[in-house]
Amino acid sequence: xxxxxxxxxxxxxxxxxxxxxxxGWGRLTELTATSAGVSTMTKISxxxxxxxxxxxxxxxFRDLPAExxxxxxxxxxxxxxxxxxxxxxxxxxxxxxxxxxxxx
Numbered sequence: 001x002x003x004x005x006x007x008x009x010x011x012x013x014x015x016x017x018x019x020x021x022x023x024g025w026g027r028l029t030e031l032t033a034t035s036a037g038v039s040t041m042t043k044i045s046x047x048x049x050x051x052x053x054x055x056x057x058x059x060x061f062r063d064l065p066a067e068x069x070x071x072x073x074x075x076x077x078x079x080x081x082x083x084x085x086x087x088x089x090x091x092x093x094x095x096x097x098x099x100x101x102x103x104x
Contacts, residue, residue: 008027008028008029009027009028009031009054009055009056010025010026010027010028010054011025011026011027011028011036011038011040011052011053011054012024012025012052012053012054013025013026013038013040013042013044013050013051013052014050014051014052014053014063015048015050015051016049016051024040024041024042025040025042026038026039026040026041026042026079027039027040028054029080030082031056031094031098032098033085033091033092033094033095033098034084034085034091035069035082035083035084035085036052036066036082036083036085037080037081037082037083038052038079038080038081038083039078039079039080039081040078040079040081041077041078041079042079043079044068044071044079044081045068045071046068046069046070046071047067047068048067048068049065049066049067049068049086050065050066050068050083051063051064051065051066052064052066052083056094056097056098056101057097057100057101059093059097061090061093061094064085064087064090064094065085065086065087066083066084066085066086067083067084067086068081068082068083069081069082069083069084070082
């Protein structure tokens with residue numbers, strides 16, 4: 001599902017504790033069961049592992065692990081990134097929630 005249920009939904013970004021980085025936030029620009037598009041002012045890098053938390057159709061997803069596939073920074077300093085989810089169990093749960101949201 002792209003945009004329909006998740007466009008501009010807020011998303012929290014958390015980094016592994018050993019990186020000693022401040023958490024950030026952004027907006028979901030796209031969402032599928034296996035990937036997400038994110039827009040954020042938080043600095044992120046390609047191949048970096050981050051943890052996403054967001055709510056969709058009343059379901060909470062907490063610390064969903066993801067890998068940054070690519071990131072581009074625009075003239076205003078916003079980072080547009082594509083992320084791939086790493087947890088297959090949570091990806092299946094997300095798929096169910098997305099299908100339910102589409103069927104309404």
